[in-house]
Amino acid sequence: DGGITQSPKYLFRKEGQNVTLSCEQNLNHDAMYWYRQDPGQGLRLIYYSQIVNDFQKGDIAEGYSVSREKKESFPLTVTSAQKNPTAFYLCASSIGGVMYNEQFFGPGTRLTVL
Amino acid sequence: GNSVTQMEGPVTLSEEAFLTINCTYTATGYPSLFWYVQYPGEGLQLLLKATKADDKGSNKGFEATYRKETTSFHLEKGSVQVSDSAVYFCALSDTTGNQFYFGTGTSLTVIP
Numbered sequence: 228d229g230g231i232t233q234s235p236k237y238l239f240r241k242e243g244q245n246v247t248l249s250c251e252q253n254l255n256h257d258a259m260y261w262y263r264q265d266p267g268q269g270l271r272l273i274y275y276s277q278i279v280n281d282f283q284k285g286d287i288a289e290g291y292s293v294s295r296e297k298k299e300s301f302p303l304t305v306t307s308a309q310k311n312p313t314a315f316y317l318c319a320s321s322i323g324g325v326m327y328n329e330q331f332f333g334p335g336t337r338l339t340v341l
Numbered sequence: 342g343n344s345v346t347q348m349e350g351p352v353t354l355s356e357e358a359f360l361t362i363n364c365t366y367t368a369t370g371y372p373s374l375f376w377y378v379q380y381p382g383e384g385l386q387l388l389l390k391a392t393k394a395d396d397k398g399s400n401k402g403f404e405a406t407y408r409k410e411t412t413s414f415h416l417e418k419g420s421v422q423v424s425d426s427a428v429y430f431c432a433l434s435d436t437t438g439n440q441f442y443f444g445t446g447t448s449l450t451v452i453p
Binding site: 269 | 373375377382383384385386387390392429432434436437438439441443444445446448
């Protein structure tokens with residue numbers, strides 16, 4: 228069954244610690260995306276990648292880092308430089324570079340900084 | 342640039358009422374248009390899409406028509422159910438298929 232998995236579903240972190248959120252897809256999609264969602268808010272783009280070993284900053288990249296070493300995987304690291312990291316994080320993928328294609332979303336990871 | 346504007350919420354309706362959530366867009370060229378639904382604590386799910394002018398997307402009783410002349414893609418359902426309670430996002434993808442733009446979401450609550 229094809230789809231996107233994110234783990235863990237809930238994550239707690241102490242202030243000053245880095246934490247990595249996992250995102251894996253088996254849809255054979257080239258493009259992958261990370262969004263942040265705050266309560267009652269829309270989606271804000273953190274980073275995206277259109278191909279392996281390449282990625283671009285989105286609107287709110289400060290305090291975050293990513294890697295794209297494999298087509299299937301696009302992990303997001305929330306660093307201690309991110310001042311307000313508590314949020315719901317969504318990973319998405321799409322075929323990429325093709326008109327009419329949609330994004331597919333994972334179930335999300337809720338990060339809480341204690 | 343590209344952007345999406347959708348109706349502010351929250352929206353509260355009684356079961357079996359008619360639903361309209363307005364969505365307008367700004368884009369260059371001919372974008373694809375989408376409606377996504379998000380249930381509490383979950384990711385977004387594609388509800389319907391339309392890829393060219395005058396296309397009507399439909400799914401689960403929801404419909405939206407791509408209106409290029411009014412740059413709109415309003416979501417409608419004739420008779421809502423309690424299970425339709427969720428947040429609805431209007432979105433577009435640009436003509437490269439690489440960039441996606443989302444509205445701020447509209448929260449819908451349906452009461453019995």
